[in-house]
Amino acid sequence: MNARWAYIKLQNAIVSRMLRQTANSRDIQRDVLLEKVRLCADSRFGRDYHLRSIRNVDDFRRNIPITDFETFRPYVDDVRRGDPGALFSPSVRLLMFALTSGTTEQPKHIPVTDEFIRTYKRGWKIWGLKAHTDHMDLAKKEYVHLAGDWQQSQAESGVWCGSISGLAAETRPAIVRRTFIVPPEVGKISDWTARQYTALRLSLPSRKVGMIMTANPLTLVGLAELADREKESLIRDMRDGTLRLPEGCSSTTSNTLQRRIKRVSSRRIQELENIIEQTGRLLPKDFWPQLSVIGVWMGGSVSAFIPEVRRLYGECAFRDHGLSASEGRMTIPIEDESNAGLLDYESNFYEFIPESEFESDSPTVLEAHELIEGQSYYILLTNSGGLFRYNIHDVVQCVGFRGQTPMLTFLHKGAHCSSMTGEKLTEYQVATAVREGFGQLNLRVETVMLVPVMGSTPRYRLLIESHLNDDVENIAKSIDRSLAAVNCEYDDRIKTNRLRPIETKIIPNGSWQKMRERKIAERGGTQEQYKHTFLGTSDQFLTEL
Numbered sequence: 001m002n003a004r005w006a007y008i009k010l011q012n013a014i015v016s017r018m019l020r021q022t023a024n025s026r027d028i029q030r031d032v033l034l035e036k037v038r039l040c041a042d043s044r045f046g047r048d049y050h051l052r053s054i055r056n057v058d059d060f061r062r063n064i065p066i067t068d069f070e071t072f073r074p075y076v077d078d079v080r081r082g083d084p085g086a087l088f089s090p091s092v093r094l095l096m097f098a099l100t101s102g103t104t105e106q107p108k109h110i111p112v113t114d115e116f117i118r119t120y121k122r123g124w125k126i127w128g129l130k131a132h133t134d135h136m137d138l139a140k141k142e143y144v145h146l147a148g149d150w151q152q153s154q155a156e157s158g159v160w161c162g163s164i165s166g167l168a169a170e171t172r173p174a175i176v177r178r179t180f181i182v183p184p185e186v187g188k189i190s191d192w193t194a195r196q197y198t199a200l201r202l203s204l205p206s207r208k209v210g211m212i213m214t215a216n217p218l219t220l221v222g223l224a225e226l227a228d229r230e231k232e233s234l235i236r237d238m239r240d241g242t243l244r245l246p247e248g249c250s251s252t253t254s255n256t257l258q259r260r261i262k263r264v265s266s267r268r269i270q271e272l273e274n275i276i277e278q279t280g281r282l283l284p285k286d287f288w289p290q291l292s293v294i295g296v297w298m299g300g301s302v303s304a305f306i307p308e309v310r311r312l313y314g315e316c317a318f319r320d321h322g323l324s325a326s327e328g329r330m331t332i333p334i335e336d337e338s339n340a341g342l343l344d345y346e347s348n349f350y351e352f353i354p355e356s357e358f359e360s361d362s363p364t365v366l367e368a369h370e371l372i373e374g375q376s377y378y379i380l381l382t383n384s385g386g387l388f389r390y391n392i393h394d395v396v397q398c399v400g401f402r403g404q405t406p407m408l409t410f411l412h413k414g415a416h417c418s419s420m421t422g423e424k425l426t427e428y429q430v431a432t433a434v435r436e437g438f439g440q441l442n443l444r445v446e447t448v449m450l451v452p453v454m455g456s457t458p459r460y461r462l463l464i465e466s467h468l469n470d471d472v473e474n475i476a477k478s479i480d481r482s483l484a485a486v487n488c489e490y491d492d493r494i495k496t497n498r499l500r501p502i503e504t505k506i507i508p509n510g511s512w513q514k515m516r517e518r519k520i521a522e523r524g525g526t527q528e529q530y531k532h533t534f535l536g537t538s539d540q541f542l543t544e545l
Contacts, residue, residue: 003175007175007176008129008132008133008139011125011129012129012133014122014125014126014129015126015129015130015133018126018332018342018346019334019402021346021403022342022345022402022403022404022405023403023404024403024404025343025345025368025369025403025404025405026367026368026369026404028345028346029345029349029350029367029368029369030056030057032345032346032347032348032349033057033060033349033382034054034055036348036349036382036383036384036388037051037054037060038089039088039089039092039113039115039384039386040087040088040089040092040386040388041089042085042089042090043075043085043086043087043088043089043386044075044078044085044086044087045072045075045086045087045386046089049063049064049388050063051063057367060389061365061389064388064389065389066353066365066380066389066391067387067388067389067390067391068390068391069108069387069390072087072386072387072390075087075386076097076109076111076386079094079111079157079386080097080109080155080156080157080159081155081156081157082156082157082158087111087386088111088113088386092113092114092115093113093114094111094112094113094159095112095113095114095116095117095159095167096112096150096159096160096161096162096164096167097109097110097111097112097155097159097160097161097162098110098112098161098162098163098164098326098327099152099153099161099162099163099326100325100326100327108326109155109161110164110326110327110385110387111385111386112164112167112385113384113385113386115384116328116383116384116385117164117167117168117171118384119328119329119344119346119347119348119384120164120168120328120329120347121168121171122346122347123322123324123329123332123344123347124168124329126332127295127319127322127332127333130332130334131211131293131295131319134335134336135210135211135292135293135317137210137290137292138210138211138292138293140208140210141179141208141209141210141211141290141292142179142180142181142206142208142209142210143179143180143181143209143210143211143212143213144180144181144182144199144203144209144211144212144213145169145180145182145212145213145214146182146186146187146196146199146212146213146214146219146223147163147165147166147168147169147184147186147187148162148163148164148165148166148187149162149163149166149187149188149190150162150163150164150165150166150167150170150187151166151188152190163187164326165187165215166184166187166188169184169187170184181202181203181206181209182199182202182203183202183256183257183260185253185256185257186198186199186202186257188249188250188253189245189246189249189253190246190248191246191248193226194245194246194249196219196222196223196226197226197230197234197244198243198245198257199223200223200226200227200230200234201234201237201238201243201261202257202260202261204227204234204238204264204272204287205238205262205264205265205268207268207271207287207288207289207290208290209288209290209291210290210291210292210293211291211292211293211294211295212284212288212291212293212294212295212313213294213295213296213321214295214296214321215296215297215321215324216296216297216302216530216531217296217297217298217302217305217306217308217309218302218305218532220294220296220309220312220313221305221308221309221312223284224283224284224312224313225312227282227283227284227287228281228282228283231272231276231281231282234282235269235272235273238263238264238268238269238272239263239264239269240263241261241262241263241264242261243257243258243261245257245258272287275287283312283313284312284313284314285311285312285313285314285315286314288313289314291313291314291316292316292317293316293317293318293319293336294309294313294316294317294318294319295319295320295321296309296318296320296321297320297321297339297410298318298320298321298338298339299320299323299339299409299410299411300410300411300412300413300427300428300431300531301412301427301428301430301431301531301532301533301534301535302431302531302532303339303431303432303435304431304432304434304435304438304445304534305445306318306435307435307439307444307445308444308445311444317336317337318336318337319333319335319336319337320333320338320339320340320341321333322341322344323341323394323396323408323410325392325394327381327383327385327387327390327392328347328348328381328383328384328385329344329347329348330343330344330348330350330379330381330394330408331343331344331408331410332344338409339409339410340399340400340407340408340409341407341408341409342402342405342407343368343405343406343407343408345368345405347383347384348381348382348383348384349381349382350367350368350379350380350381350382351365351366351367351379351380351382351389352365352366352367352368352370352371352377352378352379352380353365353366353377353378353380354366354375354376354377355375355376355377355378355395355414358378358414365380368404368405368406369404369405369406371398371406372398373398373399373400373401374397374398374399375397375398376395376396376397376398376411377395377396377397377398378391378393378394378395378414379391379392379394379396380392393413393414394410394413394414395410395411395412395413395414395426395428396408396409396410396411397409397411411426411427411428412426412427412428412431413427413533417535418452418460418535418537420452420454420458420499421458421493421498421499422489422493423487423489423490423493423499424487424489425450425460425483425487425490425535426535427533427534427535429483429486429487429490430450430483430534430535431534431535432482432486433479433482433483433485433486434448434450434479434482434534436478436482436485436486437475437478437479437480437481437482438475438478438479440478440481440482441471441474441475441478443471443475446464446465446468447465447512447532448462448463448464448475448534449462449463449532449533449534449535449536450462450463450479450502450534450535450536451463451535451536451537451538452537452538453503457497457498457499457500458499458500459499459500459501459502459503460499460502460503461502461503461504461505462475462476462479462502462503462504462505463505463507463511463536464504464505464506464507465506465507465508465509465510465511465512466506466507466508466509467509469506472504472506473504475504476501476502476503476504477501477502479502480494480501480502483502512532516530516532
């Protein structure tokens, strides 16, 4: 029996157990809560918030208010300076800080402890095992995973700061690690284009790639476009057994990657050249003919780019990456072609506020089993990294239950909502309208932004790069119609002349890339973590650029 398949069958007991225990997730969630409290009870934070006195959910809510990262920043800053006791009990081991952009100009440093990484990897294991049992051919194929670097910088204490995906990739079990043909060291290449080129150089020799995983569909679009744009260089490097690494790449990373570079068989090179001769392009749908599964975010604003990924990668199953962030994994999708996921009830403790009550001074706060199907909620997260009742600003919808456990789909970030006349446009609605608007014109989805413009009669302005100049008016009208279809309040405001139709504003080519680079430089995070918002607050950023 294939050794990998034997390992998968052995590990599948974890999946079966989780699915079986969904019937008892309420009690499990309460046990998880007390475990998270224990991890920090003997810290300065624990003393400040009387964690030792917490025995149940009521105590928890009485002692700790709803929080954001600024609540924890003073404690985290002390941990960064070498005082883990500011946030954690003595038995807790700190492994790294996950870097992510914050709502202020300062990036967030999310503590990653040994318990945090254990639960994080467990959630990914369940995701992967379920995908394998649904696609048994994967046991004989190879995988491409585009992870980040967990050693980007060091805190004052010497603890590494970076991407948690990199740490998870570096600590995979050996039997699993062999199936991933892009090694974690690729994530240490700081230049984004060079990193993607290296990933292609290492993975193109294989025609047995069965699964590719990354969070952001824009990463996959960029990877495919780079493969086509650099096809001659890639084939030349494969024929010569070479790899051009950028200046500044560390000697350790360079040596590790160079050892993995070999000449590629003439048969494979001929196959790739035949693809170019026949199609004029070099795209994943042709050079990875055995691709079975793509694991990527399918919900929220980035859902607009899924049709383009399908066009570039061909007919294969899409499995949502799951609602996850540097602060932790929250859902585990268990079916193809759905952005709904099972709440990861064994890893973190969750509370939910109805979206309609979020601005209330005393909102209703619910446990997971109390959600109502069809309703939308903000998530409050309590994890193993010292964050309690943490408002992650994600809005999700409950689309059903498995036992006592909700199935959730990500809608949008809570901050991305606009309502000049009561239309209450959300990021999710705008992303849907953009996807459908471009689709109705048989155009590929482009990066655009809708921004509110106040006036005697307000309207929304569509910011669009100049290479689409010939189509902009039709695109604006198509998105306008789609918005009216997904938001009845917007439709009503347009029909009653309380809102004027969308107008367009042409912006220079490259504006979105400049904005992306600026935000990453200001707030931290990586290219992979960056999510373009289709709904902006104003076009002031153009002046700043």
